[in-house]
Amino acid sequence: MTADPSARRGIPDATVARLPEYLRALTGFAERGITSVSSEELAAASGVRSAKLRKDLSHLGSYGVRGVGYEVDHLAYQISRELGLTQDWPVAIVGMGNLGHALAAYSGFATRGFRVVALLDQDEALHGQQIAGLPVRPMDTLDALVAEEGLAIGVIATPAGSAQDVCDQLVAAGVSSILNFAPCVLVVPDGVDVRKVDLSTELQILAFHEQRKALASAALGPVAKGVAK
Amino acid sequence: MTADPSARRGIPDATVARLPEYLRALTGFAERGITSVSSEELAAASGVRSAKLRKDLSHLGSYGVRGVGYEVDHLAYQISRELGLTQDWPVAIVGMGNLGHALAAYSGFATRGFRVVALLDQDEALHGQQIAGLPVRPMDTLDALVAEEGLAIGVIATPAGSAQDVCDQLVAAGVSSILNFAPCVLVVPDGVDVRKVDLSTELQILAFHEQRKALASAALGPVAKGVAK
DNA sequence: TAGATTGTTAATCGATTAACAATC
DNA sequence: TAGATTGTTAATCGATTAACAATC
Numbered sequence: 001m002t003a004d005p006s007a008r009r010g011i012p013d014a015t016v017a018r019l020p021e022y023l024r025a026l027t028g029f030a031e032r033g034i035t036s037v038s039s040e041e042l043a044a045a046s047g048v049r050s051a052k053l054r055k056d057l058s059h060l061g062s063y064g065v066r067g068v069g070y071e072v073d074h075l076a077y078q079i080s081r082e083l084g085l086t087q088d089w090p091v092a093i094v095g096m097g098n099l100g101h102a103l104a105a106y107s108g109f110a111t112r113g114f115r116v117v118a119l120l121d122q123d124e125a126l127h128g129q130q131i132a133g134l135p136v137r138p139m140d141t142l143d144a145l146v147a148e149e150g151l152a153i154g155v156i157a158t159p160a161g162s163a164q165d166v167c168d169q170l171v172a173a174g175v176s177s178i179l180n181f182a183p184c185v186l187v188v189p190d191g192v193d194v195r196k197v198d199l200s201t202e203l204q205i206l207a208f209h210e211q212r213k214a215l216a217s218a219a220l221g222p223v224a225k226g227v228a229k
Numbered sequence: 230m231t232a233d234p235s236a237r238r239g240i241p242d243a244t245v246a247r248l249p250e251y252l253r254a255l256t257g258f259a260e261r262g263i264t265s266v267s268s269e270e271l272a273a274a275s276g277v278r279s280a281k282l283r284k285d286l287s288h289l290g291s292y293g294v295r296g297v298g299y300e301v302d303h304l305a306y307q308i309s310r311e312l313g314l315t316q317d318w319p320v321a322i323v324g325m326g327n328l329g330h331a332l333a334a335y336s337g338f339a340t341r342g343f344r345v346v347a348l349l350d351q352d353e354a355l356h357g358q359q360i361a362g363l364p365v366r367p368m369d370t371l372d373a374l375v376a377e378e379g380l381a382i383g384v385i386a387t388p389a390g391s392a393q394d395v396c397d398q399l400v401a402a403g404v405s406s407i408l409n410f411a412p413c414v415l416v417v418p419d420g421v422d423v424r425k426v427d428l429s430t431e432l433q434i435l436a437f438h439e440q441r442k443a444l445a446s447a448a449l450g451p452v453a454k455g456v457a458k
Numbered sequence: 459t460a461g462a463t464t465g466t467t468a469a470t471c472g473a474t475t476a477a478c479a480a481t482c
Numbered sequence: 483t484a485g486a487t488t489g490t491t492a493a494t495c496g497a498t499t500a501a502c503a504a505t506c
Contacts, residue, residue, distance in 0.1 A: 014473060016437050020430040024412065038487065047414040050487095051475055058489055066488040067482040083433050084440030091432070102331035108412060108429050113436065152439050153432065176442060177435040179428075183253065183337060185276040193438045195431050199408075200337050201249040202424050203320070203382065204312050206406040207342065208245050209422045210381050211313030213405060243497060267463065279463095280499055287465055295464040296506040464505080471498070480489080 011082070015056040019079050021046045022053070023112075026076040038069040085113035090149045092118040092175075094166050095158030096126055096136055099181055103157055104132040117149050122162060139166070142173035153177045160184040167194075240311070244285040248308050250275045251282070252341075255305040267298040314342035319378045321347040321404075323395050324387030325355055325365055328410055332386055333361040346378050351391060368395070371402035382406045389413040396423075 025045035029037055039057075043050040057063065057070075063078050064070045080086055091114050093103050103109075104119050118141070119134050121127070126136045145151040154170040156163050156178060163182035170178060171192055180186055180196045188194055254274035258266055268286075272279040286292065286299075292307050293299045309315055320343050322332050332338075333348050347370070348363050350356070355365045374380040383399040385392050385407060392411035399407060400421055409415055409425045417423055 012472070016434055017430075019437075020427070020433040021414070023433075025414075039489095040487085045414070049475075051477090052473090054487095054489065055474080062489070064488050065482060066480070067486045069487070082437070084436040085433065087440075089432070089436050089439070098331040098334045102327040103428070105327045106428065109432075112429060112433070114429075114432050153435055177439045179431050179435060185250070185254075185274070191442065193435055195435055197426055197428070197431060198249075199332070199335065199426070200341060200343075201246075202408050202426060203318070203338075203343050204249040204252075204314065204341070205245055206382055206408060206422055206424055207313040207318050208248075208311070210318070210406045211316075213420065241496070268465095269463085278499075280501090281497090283463095283465065284498080291465070293464050294506060295504070296462045298463070462506085464503105466503085467501085469499085469501100472496090474495070475493085476491105477493100478489105478491085480487105482485105482487085 011059045015059050016083075018046070018048065018052075018056055019083055021048075022056070023076060023079045023083070023085075026072050026079070029072050030076065035072050036069050037072055039064070042070065080113075083113075087113070089114050089153055090117040090145075090151045091115065091153045091155060092120060092142070092145060092151055092170075093155045093157060094120045094139070094170070095156060095162075095182075096121045096123075096129075096131060097157065097159070100157035101131060103155060103181075104134065114153075117151065118145050122158075122166070139169050142169060142175070146174040151175060153179070155179045155181070156186075157181045240288045244288050245312075247275070247277065247281075247285055248312055250277075251285070252305060252308045252312070252314075255301055255308070258301045259305065264301050265298050266301055268293070271299065309342075312342075316342070318343050318382055319346040319374075319380045320344065320382045320384060321349060321371070321374060321380055321399075322384045322386055323349045323368070323399070324385060324391075324411075325350040325352075325358075325360060326386065326388070329386035330360060332384060332410075333363065343382075346380065347374050351387075351395070368398050371398060371404070375403040380404060382408070384408045384410070385415075386410045 022042065025042055028045065039050040039054045043053040046053065060078055060082050063075050091109065093100055093116060096119055104116060109116055116134065119131055119136050120139055121136050122139055127138050129136045152175060154175040156166055158166050160182045163180065163184050164186060167178060167186045167188065171188055176192050178192065178194045180194055183198055183200055186194050251271065254271055257274065268279040268283045272282040275282065289307055289311050292304050320338065322329055322345060325348060333345060338345055345363065348360055348365050349368055350365050351368055356367050358365045381404060383404040385395055387395050389411045392409065392413050393415060396407060396415045396417065400417055405421050407415065407421065407423045409423055412427055412429055415423050
């Protein structure tokens, strides 16, 4: 549309997914009093190669200085702004089982732009109980949370069986971003984003590679086992 | 090398990452007594399109019947075998904070091929304490776990500050697959696989898209807010 | 055989990488 | 200016998609 950088075309998904790691690495440099980094240094701290880092950052704009590098604070600010972290995001956690409990107590939430404003559960027996300083609320308070707190992000930590039901209620109330810890596929209307975190899936992917390693060393002969590296 | 299907070249990473979801969907069909599915049905249940599903399955072999579909049990078995889930994988969880606690109590582990055989922590004060029926053990028992239990997969649920140290100890003991919940990059030697689950990263990615939606509706004029869909 | 659905092909799309011109 | 490092280019690689021939 225009040359305005804020009207820039979309940043690739793969790049967006790496920006949080760059931001974390920059925060680490800042804490150690380092004010300037090269793409080589920042890439090493982020676990990627420098060419990829520079390519990623080029989608945000031109925030480095040739022959010098990047100013840590400035780049961190630009990435934060791009990710939408210069504002505070209210978050609600639904499902107060073991995992919901752990998430409610997790301090990492608050550190960067997110604030747990409500804990909810469908089980009436839990309502009013205090967890990590917040009362557990019934699902019918969702509308008020969206209207009064500007709630836009919901975390589902229920069993798989109730996840779609809870998801529907979140969406009906106006929540349009959902982080799903339940091991199931959620169906949502256009305009709603779902990201999934699945312990079991991650372990299965590891098992696949672990099995490959076992087969590979078996092919070399049993003697080779435990010798490599 | 040979025409032996077990010597097949690598399955694409993107495909491997989706196999667990297909397996879950197949388990769901089996539980409902459905014995045969088409690629269209299985794809819908897995949240992908049928062309992608068929392409993915084609990397495993030819387990469908043209004009008919896939036999649920047989395909589930083939995927399980490919993922290495026909054997049992012993898992150790390190770090017994809120998250480690929740993971130890998580029943989803056992359901498919994984068995939590040990809980560990660097804090001596926790040693011997029972969590979810298992005692918390010191880190120096890792060697024995690898030798006696065949431990190959470790889950790191410590704070970021001790994750690399714990990781080094796991690797030194012979663990070659690691699932990392700590918000930091782990450095490991070749031959060790690390997968990372990061709550904060997921939320930041959601925030990015949420911000985009807010900007898009603002561009349409404030009146349009809440009207779309 | 006729109808249905797989497995594969080929085109497209997006991501990665190395190299280097631009430039501080 | 000389040295260093960015931002961009172009080539490569891998993933996705639609279409359809193969075949049950």
